[in-house]
Amino acid sequence: MTAYIVRRIFAVLPVMAVVALFVFFLLRFAPGDPAAIIAGEDATNEAIEAVRAKLGLDRPMVEQFAFWIWRLLHGDLGVSIFSNLPVTRLIAQRLEPTAALTLATLFVSVAMAVPIGVVAAWKARKIADRLVMGFAVMGFAVPTFVLAYVLIYFFAVRWQMLPVQGYNPIGQGFGPFVESLILPSLALGITYMALIARITRASMLEVLQQDYIRTANAKGLATDRVLLLHALKNAAVPIVTVIGIGIALLISGVVITETVFNIPGLGRLTVDAVLKRDYPIVQGLILVFAAAKVFLNLLIDISYAFLDPRIRY
Amino acid sequence: MSAATLLEVRDLHTQFNTLDGVVRAVDGVSFDLARGETLGIVGESGCGKSVTALSILRLIPPETGRIASGSIHFEGHDLATLPEDEMKRLRGHRISMIFQEPMTSLNPVLTVGTQIAENVVRHLGVSWKAARERAFEMLDLVRIADARRRLDEYPHQLSGGMRQRVMIAMALSCDPQVLIADEPTTALDVTIQAQILDLMLELKEKTGTAIVLITHDLGVVAETAERVVVMYAGRKVEEAPVMALFERPLHPYTRGLMAAIPRLDVDAESGGRRPRLQEIPGLVPRLTQPIVGCAFASRCGLATDRCRAEAPPVVDAGGGHTVACWEARV
Amino acid sequence: MVAVTDDLPLPPRRFSLGAAIRRNPTITFGAVLLTVLVLLALFGPLFVGDPLKIAPVNRLRPPSERWWFGTDQFGRDVFSRTIYGSRVSLIVGLSVAAISSVLGLALGLACGYFRAMDGFVMRIMDGVMAIPSILLAIALITLTRPGLGIVIVAIVIPEVPRIVRVVRAVVLSIRSQPYIESAVAGGTRNIKLLWRHVLPNTLAPLIVQSTYVCASAMLIEAGLSFLGAGVPPEVPSWGNIIAQGRTFFQIAPWSILIPGAFLATTVLAVNLLGDGLRDRLDPRLARRL
Numbered sequence: 001m002t003a004y005i006v007r008r009i010f011a012v013l014p015v016m017a018v019v020a021l022f023v024f025f026l027l028r029f030a031p032g033d034p035a036a037i038i039a040g041e042d043a044t045n046e047a048i049e050a051v052r053a054k055l056g057l058d059r060p061m062v063e064q065f066a067f068w069i070w071r072l073l074h075g076d077l078g079v080s081i082f083s084n085l086p087v088t089r090l091i092a093q094r095l096e097p098t099a100a101l102t103l104a105t106l107f108v109s110v111a112m113a114v115p116i117g118v119v120a121a122w123k124a125r126k127i128a129d130r131l132v133m134g135f136a137v138m139g140f141a142v143p144t145f146v147l148a149y150v151l152i153y154f155f156a157v158r159w160q161m162l163p164v165q166g167y168n169p170i171g172q173g174f175g176p177f178v179e180s181l182i183l184p185s186l187a188l189g190i191t192y193m194a195l196i197a198r199i200t201r202a203s204m205l206e207v208l209q210q211d212y213i214r215t216a217n218a219k220g221l222a223t224d225r226v227l228l229l230h231a232l233k234n235a236a237v238p239i240v241t242v243i244g245i246g247i248a249l250l251i252s253g254v255v256i257t258e259t260v261f262n263i264p265g266l267g268r269l270t271v272d273a274v275l276k277r278d279y280p281i282v283q284g285l286i287l288v289f290a291a292a293k294v295f296l297n298l299l300i301d302i303s304y305a306f307l308d309p310r311i312r313y
Numbered sequence: 314m315s316a317a318t319l320l321e322v323r324d325l326h327t328q329f330n331t332l333d334g335v336v337r338a339v340d341g342v343s344f345d346l347a348r349g350e351t352l353g354i355v356g357e358s359g360c361g362k363s364v365t366a367l368s369i370l371r372l373i374p375p376e377t378g379r380i381a382s383g384s385i386h387f388e389g390h391d392l393a394t395l396p397e398d399e400m401k402r403l404r405g406h407r408i409s410m411i412f413q414e415p416m417t418s419l420n421p422v423l424t425v426g427t428q429i430a431e432n433v434v435r436h437l438g439v440s441w442k443a444a445r446e447r448a449f450e451m452l453d454l455v456r457i458a459d460a461r462r463r464l465d466e467y468p469h470q471l472s473g474g475m476r477q478r479v480m481i482a483m484a485l486s487c488d489p490q491v492l493i494a495d496e497p498t499t500a501l502d503v504t505i506q507a508q509i510l511d512l513m514l515e516l517k518e519k520t521g522t523a524i525v526l527i528t529h530d531l532g533v534v535a536e537t538a539e540r541v542v543v544m545y546a547g548r549k550v551e552e553a554p555v556m557a558l559f560e561r562p563l564h565p566y567t568r569g570l571m572a573a574i575p576r577l578d579v580d581a582e583s584g585g586r587r588p589r590l591q592e593i594p595g596l597v598p599r600l601t602q603p604i605v606g607c608a609f610a611s612r613c614g615l616a617t618d619r620c621r622a623e624a625p626p627v628v629d630a631g632g633g634h635t636v637a638c639w640e641a642r643v
Numbered sequence: 644m645v646a647v648t649d650d651l652p653l654p655p656r657r658f659s660l661g662a663a664i665r666r667n668p669t670i671t672f673g674a675v676l677l678t679v680l681v682l683l684a685l686f687g688p689l690f691v692g693d694p695l696k697i698a699p700v701n702r703l704r705p706p707s708e709r710w711w712f713g714t715d716q717f718g719r720d721v722f723s724r725t726i727y728g729s730r731v732s733l734i735v736g737l738s739v740a741a742i743s744s745v746l747g748l749a750l751g752l753a754c755g756y757f758r759a760m761d762g763f764v765m766r767i768m769d770g771v772m773a774i775p776s777i778l779l780a781i782a783l784i785t786l787t788r789p790g791l792g793i794v795i796v797a798i799v800i801p802e803v804p805r806i807v808r809v810v811r812a813v814v815l816s817i818r819s820q821p822y823i824e825s826a827v828a829g830g831t832r833n834i835k836l837l838w839r840h841v842l843p844n845t846l847a848p849l850i851v852q853s854t855y856v857c858a859s860a861m862l863i864e865a866g867l868s869f870l871g872a873g874v875p876p877e878v879p880s881w882g883n884i885i886a887q888g889r890t891f892f893q894i895a896p897w898s899i900l901i902p903g904a905f906l907a908t909t910v911l912a913v914n915l916l917g918d919g920l921r922d923r924l925d926p927r928l929a930r931r932l
Contacts, residue, residue, distance in 0.1 A: 018770020030786035141911035146903030211417040220404030252777035
């Protein structure tokens with residue numbers, strides 16, 4: 001098992017290397033003159049040259065590359081073009097709300113979607129199943145920001161149950177913190193929940209056809225034990241895989257959700273950076289988000305070894 | 314129902330809904346099982362023998378199939394109509410079942426020990442610790458070497474023969490009255506087959522459990538069963554004590570099955586592996602249409618117009634030997 | 644024995660659109676819904692007013708007989724903007740689906756077939772897939788001038804790996820089939836093999852996957868426009884209409900909810916089409932998601 005885990009960890013390195021290269025070459029090979037675009041429409045030649053120097057685009061490609069890799073390996077993501085602050089510091093300042101929102105959504109969605117999917121598979125083709133499948137189909141179609149506004153409209157504007165916007169750090173009390181996360185988590189989590197509920201149902205339906213489920217029934221085991229232990233544990237690998245795939249969805253969604261709910265996290269930092277064309281921040285965020293996604297997926301890969309005793313390679 | 318009778322199946326009809334219509338998989342089957350007896354049910358695949366077994370435990374998938382009529386009397390209950398929660402208390406406890414595919418019938422992600430012990434916990438209400446001890450005893454009983462260590466192993470770490478031993482251990486862990494074995498040796502090597510059959514018989518002697526042995530293999534029946542039910546197209550065509558059946562098969566279908574048994578010299582040439590039953594010419598009738606007359610008539614060399622028009626009654630040939638055939642010389 | 648219950652007709656091996664539609668109401672429903680939306684996008688603009696016309700007198704009017712979907716803070720007609728907006732969504736969805744299918748098919752065939760390329764290309768695909776699609780698109784857009792073309796390119800890049808993986812998986816499974824091995828042994832040329840034997844088998848999964856790409860592209864485009872990183876703000880796209888409605892959302896929710904409903908319906912129609920086609924054409928893929 002240790003060998004398996006070590007191998008998974010090493011498999012992550014090339015992926016992150018490709019991400020890093022991609023970000024590097026995106027700037028160098030972008031059509032037109034990125035320095036001019038970043039500097040803005042009305043920029044003077046001097047301003048453009050200043051941006052070019054700041055991005056290191058005036059030096060030979062090999063030197064740029066070596067310098068860039070060197071800094072990256074030292075955890076240096078460069079400085080913002082506009083504020084001149086180190087990108088790592090800007091990211092660190094904004095980390096908490098995003099981590100809180102993403103992780104809360106992740107846990108709540110999984111905790112709700114898996115049982116929903118199990119029930120749907122158990123009651124296949126009955127009312128409960130049709131409701132779940134209907135929800136899943138809708139969940140895939142409704143964009144995060146549209147759902148967010150629908151939620152705000154009802155829960156915050158009309159019924160005034162929850163705050164319209166904003167974020168309360170956990171340091172300022174748990175109640176307000178949770179309150180400020182409910183609507184964003186719902187908006188962010190619906191598609192993710194739909195995805196997980198759907199794969200749970202599909203995976204459970206397949207497992208419920210298996211011979212060992214017939215054996216479990218022939219033993220007269222209680223329904224909950226058959227479903228939740230015998231079936232779900234076997235269905236777990238695809239479910240967990242999709243939980244991992246969906247993390248990309250959460251990260252894309254967090255950018256939009258933070259914008260709608262005015263949450264000062266990494267998503268907002270991204271949008272602000274894009275609007276100011278502050279490329280060093282954008283590339284730093286891509287690296288951080290990709291690393292987060294790759295790391296969470298690594299955890300999921302490792303969890304396979306615990307879920308399925310046959311995986312021990 | 315006499316005192317010696319443990320299980321009494323009467324006029325059982327089990328049907329499946331398919332896109333082609335209703336399949337009458339079991340079409341009016343009756344038989345008795347005495348205490349401690351080994352009853353063989355034989356027939357080609359698709360003859361309804363496995364569906365009969367699943368019907369007794371009510372494991373017919375409810376989305377597609379149902380017991381349409383008939384009764385299954387066991388310990389004062391009619392299993393055909395018993396409420397599901399009472400049925401659950403019976404399964405794995407009073408009646409248990411082992412299946413054909415030892416490779417897929419055990420749960421791949423649970424340890425062998427857990428899978429045996431959960432049965433004991435469920436039905437005997439003992440602690441997990443005691444149940445685990447019982448699981449160890451059972452593994453030992455089915456002669457799995459190093460049973461203590463095997464408790465914590467997963468099915469994929471065991472050979473096919475060992476998995477079937479685990480299935481047997483699991484099925485017998487609560488001292489059931491009836492063990493239904495659905496082709497328990499079909500998927501195994503021929504040497505392992507003999508070991509498993511011997512083990513089942515030995516355990517039967519020890520525990521007094523009655524066995525319903527479902528197989529397509531008359532050789533297995535000859536070695537194991539005391540009485541035999543021969544099924545064809547969802548119906549019972551012949552029933553007899555095993556010696557009587559082999560000495561004097563009355564139904565043309567039974568005779569066809571016997572002709573298909575390889576002789577010893579042939580057996581040796583085919584590498585010692587017993588081939589599956591050879592085809593009797595013709596096709597099994599479609600079970601989506603009610604069968605008029607004798608189900609075997611279309612394949613039977615002796616069939617007359619009466620066979621094709623009228624279902625043959627069950628005739629008693631004496632000594633517990635019955636047959637459903639117009640042409641049988643009783 | 645329980646084979647009785649498995650006795651369902653197998654789906655046709657070959658792609659047959661006519662049969663697929665007759666047998667699957669989901670496809671028909673999705674297709675009809677989508678057809679209506681396409682007709683609306685094509686011909687709707689002929690019948691509605693100018694989506695860009697500013698009329699400060701009529702600002703923030705609720706839906707009524709005169710303005711079916713109300714007006715926004717500049718007095719622009721949300722109905723006519725929404726109808727025009729459908730064009731952007733459909734153009735983006737369809738072109739991303741088409742371009743990434745062609746690219747993904749080519750790369751997937753090459754990867755599945757020429758093992759030398761496979762490791763290299765798939766590592767790049769893994770890397771690209773590690774970057775959340777909206778962020779990838781955003782990065783590209785930061786470096787270029789806004790426009791519909793660049794939005795399409797920016798969405799194509801993250802979507803291509805999804806197609807490549809599906810196509811490659813099909814090619815790998817076909818490669819191991821005996822008839823392909825014997826054709827290789829018999830000296831059939833690679834190109835001919837790909838064309839005659841491999842390509843036709845990839846079509847069904849490719850069509851299914853490209854419908855999902857189309858839906859995903861429309862959602863990403865709307866998201867990008869909403870964030871201000873999509874098509875230029877003066878173009879009436881659904882994302883832009885919603886973005887511009889944000890400020891006055893509490894007074895004029897219609898300018899967000901109505902284009903939002905259109906977007907959701909369009910994505911729903913495409914997804915239903917994809918689900919139906921998948922169930923019909925590719926039951927194995929159906930199990931994977």
